[in-house]
Amino acid sequence: MESQLEEKCCADTRTRILNSAGPVFAEKGFRAATVREICQVANVNLASVNYHFGDKQRLYIETVKQAQRKRIEQVPSPEWSPDTPAGYKLRAFTIALITRMIGVEEQSWQTRLMMREILQPTQACEELVRDYFRPQFNILLEILDEILPPATTAARRHQIAFSIVGQCLYYRVADSVVGLLVGEREFGQHYGAAELGEHISQFTLAALGVTEPLPNVVVIK
Numbered sequence: 001m002e003s004q005l006e007e008k009c010c011a012d013t014r015t016r017i018l019n020s021a022g023p024v025f026a027e028k029g030f031r032a033a034t035v036r037e038i039c040q041v042a043n044v045n046l047a048s049v050n051y052h053f054g055d056k057q058r059l060y061i062e063t064v065k066q067a068q069r070k071r072i073e074q075v076p077s078p079e080w081s082p083d084t085p086a087g088y089k090l091r092a093f094t095i096a097l098i099t100r101m102i103g104v105e106e107q108s109w110q111t112r113l114m115m116r117e118i119l120q121p122t123q124a125c126e127e128l129v130r131d132y133f134r135p136q137f138n139i140l141l142e143i144l145d146e147i148l149p150p151a152t153t154a155a156r157r158h159q160i161a162f163s164i165v166g167q168c169l170y171y172r173v174a175d176s177v178v179g180l181l182v183g184e185r186e187f188g189q190h191y192g193a194a195e196l197g198e199h200i201s202q203f204t205l206a207a208l209g210v211t212e213p214l215p216n217v218v219v220i221k
Helices: 002-032 034-040 047-054 056-074 084-103 108-119 124-145 154-173 177-182 184-191 193-207
Strands: none
Touching: 002 034, 002 047, 002 056, 002 084, 002 108, 034 047, 034 056, 047 056, 056 084, 056 108, 056 124, 084 124, 084 193, 108 124, 108 154, 124 154, 154 177, 177 184
């Protein structure tokens, strides 16, 4: 019983440090943030960081990874049966992807921290790619493999996959600009994660020739 209480206390302290480190790193970045400040916010001593994380860099990496992990916990990867059509898979994948980006409840520091890391990558980005981004990217490539001609080169497959990711990411980084361009009413009615996910997947499938061209789209030959 005593051992279980010690383990819980240890886990609680680790979580408290991570939750306190997030806003500090998001505001100041890795270099400017100090372990002392984070410990003050978490109300723990300096030795706690060394005990749980080893050093400031590992604390930063784990803080970034926790922010991403929470998104995935809120929006798990879609599941489908072996006979599910590729178009449906792409739609489900795209909606999940953009929902993680713009459609989950999050603390503002999580967004700032993730964008800071993507725009100014550190070693944490390498682990994000390895543990979170690459597995998702591979799922997208597997879906595209069911859609694209067998002779499609790896480079072309990657470009198409990044086009899908890029469309989703645009609404994450430029949401304020989009709102100003289209107006508050349209933005509120038509730029939620579900509708945008539908649009991006339909647009992509049409561009790949899987479905008919979108309505009111002029096909240039």
